[in-house]
Amino acid sequence: MKPLRALLAILPFVLGACASPGAPAGQPAQSSYTLAPGQRIDLGGQATIAYDSFSDSRCPESMKCMWAGELTYRLTLHTPAATEQFSLGPSKPGYVSQALGGARIALDPAKLPPVPPAGVAPANYPVTVSVTRP
Template identity: 30%
Template structure:
């Protein structure tokens, strides 16, 4: 239910984003502070957790310009985690997360000598863009599966993470999920995920995932062709 709540929050807040604007590169820019999380139109919920600021104060001449490090927690419909982004002179770091790329654009205010800046005072600007997607194979690669021990059989028995099952040779349609979880495939690139049935329904409604009957049709199609 946690991911369903996250997705619902993203849908509600994503419809009203005064802190966001897009450009012709496909990036969408957001500003956030530490007091509240923001929900992006891409379905991410982002929270500012910490800022470590070693930038040279604007009223001081320094040998080194310094840098600022920002820690964020991020949740998508299918995963969650924490990332760090660094901004220094001439460099804005980028970090991938769940098929998205986040770039740190700016951190304000800029420090001044003798001034103490609390976390609640910081405003962070981010670019969020869709990572280029590569289609994931639907059927298993027998050459990979039979390299040494049948790694595909072991991966399915152990219910490894879906992308780990893909790496050993399984196809997206053959990924195995733990009891209580359901296989879904991302509609744009066949990326498999194992989620609760209630989350699967929400992902299908949003157009993120293929419906279960579409997955069944794909299985039948490839089985009849083999």
């Protein structure tokens, strides 16, 4: 009974992707969202994405570093059937969600914040992600 309940929980996502008004026939449906740290957005069908935290260890341009560092955003996808935690960043810009039937959650590289100057703590970076449903 649980597998059937899980299938019924994701069915709106699968059907919603097929009936998406903005996508041409045969093209995946895509939506874009900007979140602030701690914010949660509704994807519909009782699914949400929460922006849990970020870390920015990138080397300031004025410094010489042994390691370039990285920017990482940590997010959690909640659906009635599953919870998936994942990270996105310039080195890992996308995540494929099994709970959303293979939907791809991707970082918008055009919206990445610049590297903060030396000695300045990173601000609370918003993150912009797109959700592309097959």
